[in-house]
Amino acid sequence: MNLLILGASGSIGKQTLDVIRKHKNIFTLTSFSVGERVEVVDELIKEFKNVKHICLKNENDYLSFKDKYKDINFYFGDLGLIKLIEESSFDMAVNALVGFVGLVPSVKILKLNKTLALANKESLVVGGQIINHLLAEGFGQLYPIDSEHVAISKCLGVDNQNVEKILITASGGAFRHLNREQLKEVTKEDALNHPTWKMGNKITIDSASMMNKCFEIIEAYYLFNYSFDDIEVILHDESHVHGGVKYKDGYYRLDISKPDMRDAIEYALFKKQIDYSTYIAYNLNQTGEYHFHTFDMKRYPLVKWAKVVIEHQGTYGAVLNASNEVAVNAFLNDEISFLEIEKVIDEMMHRHINTKNPTLEHIIEVDKLIRIETISYINNLRRNKN
Numbered sequence: 001m002n003l004l005i006l007g008a009s010g011s012i013g014k015q016t017l018d019v020i021r022k023h024k025n026i027f028t029l030t031s032f033s034v035g036e037r038v039e040v041v042d043e044l045i046k047e048f049k050n051v052k053h054i055c056l057k058n059e060n061d062y063l064s065f066k067d068k069y070k071d072i073n074f075y076f077g078d079l080g081l082i083k084l085i086e087e088s089s090f091d092m093a094v095n096a097l098v099g100f101v102g103l104v105p106s107v108k109i110l111k112l113n114k115t116l117a118l119a120n121k122e123s124l125v126v127g128g129q130i131i132n133h134l135l136a137e138g139f140g141q142l143y144p145i146d147s148e149h150v151a152i153s154k155c156l157g158v159d160n161q162n163v164e165k166i167l168i169t170a171s172g173g174a175f176r177h178l179n180r181e182q183l184k185e186v187t188k189e190d191a192l193n194h195p196t197w198k199m200g201n202k203i204t205i206d207s208a209s210m211m212n213k214c215f216e217i218i219e220a221y222y223l224f225n226y227s228f229d230d231i232e233v234i235l236h237d238e239s240h241v242h243g244g245v246k247y248k249d250g251y252y253r254l255d256i257s258k259p260d261m262r263d264a265i266e267y268a269l270f271k272k273q274i275d276y277s278t279y280i281a282y283n284l285n286q287t288g289e290y291h292f293h294t295f296d297m298k299r300y301p302l303v304k305w306a307k308v309v310i311e312h313q314g315t316y317g318a319v320l321n322a323s324n325e326v327a328v329n330a331f332l333n334d335e336i337s338f339l340e341i342e343k344v345i346d347e348m349m350h351r352h353i354n355t356k357n358p359t360l361e362h363i364i365e366v367d368k369l370i371r372i373e374t375i376s377y378i379n380n381l382r383r384n385k386n
């Protein structure tokens, strides 16, 4: 199977390369993109001989690589990602880009009737309606790459009858042992220190703020069509139980394994056709060595926005994502405090007047406008502090 990886230099991208290495006789890498970490390109070209198309983020990098490798087609920028998708020969694309930049490529891949292995959760948060509409119209196929959604998919695959709720576990991120008062003082170095998963910076901050769980609830809604009230989040210390389902008779079916994203990637690349085991538990305490805690919305208030996005849809997902991306960036640049991430997002979501059933073009416009508004709001916040 010919594969395209968008975001080959990132955490998911690199782990996808490991999965390809493990199954060399099944998967062939034919094309990939990287952003600014172009130092990986020479090595990848050397190792994966069938690569014929590569997209880079910046034009200068594009110009120098184009001269160096005459028999490879290079592209650059956001439009380059689309050209890469159009020109290269692949059966499945792994979208491991981070942020809004992943949405248009996801839509393009499906429109070309190709298979999308989707790690870029922002695609569903922002464009879930558009993506589901394409799938319903018969365009392409989608397999999520997120440990919780793979877990739910596995459990539903065994038995989807009598399911009362689907279950998403949350490690609680870097600040799981802190109360809200203590959160006032935390730094970006603290936030980037995730207890169990080694991931890209943006998702690591999203895990600490619980925006990642908020996104995962929205993702679960679009993937499995359960209402907000039927998606249960539970805190779980060890990150070994990735998710599952709760049946009407009180039993749970769970997916349990060591935290390793390569398992989730493999499940998607093999289009679910892979051996796996799920576990039945009478109650969660029965699993003994694992620890679970009730999820407290007051401790993690950002998660409330999942309900708004799911129940109103439209452009709310775009606002939630754009304000979050700008706020996380500002936090990483020491411009706002950790708790101000919430303040910024709350402000943008409260201000927004929703548009129902937006087109992709309208979503792109909203994303741009909200970024400008969010930056301006952050600048005001900073001015008022000084």
Ligand SMILES: NC(=O)c1ccc[n+]([C@@H]2O[C@H](COP(=O)([O-])OP(=O)(O)OC[C@H]3O[C@@H](n4cnc5c(N)ncnc54)[C@H](OP(=O)(O)O)[C@@H]3O)[C@@H](O)[C@H]2O)c1
Binding pocket: 006, 007, 008, 009, 010, 011, 012, 013, 033, 034, 035, 036, 037, 038, 056, 057, 077, 096, 097, 098, 099, 101, 119, 120, 121, 122, 145, 146, 147, 197, 198, 199, 200, 201, 202, 203, 261
């Ligand atoms: N990491 C995980 O364990 C995990 C688990 C579940 C879901 N996810 C989701 O998977 C996605 C990727 O996460 P990650 O942790 O792998 O992120 P990451 O390590 O930051 O990697 C992101 C990739 O996207 C590229 N990129 C970023 N902005 C770009 C732009 N404007 N144009 C072109 N390329 C761009 C980066 O390129 P450069 O670095 O070269 O600039 C990199 O290759 C996210 O949506 C995340 O929520 C991640």
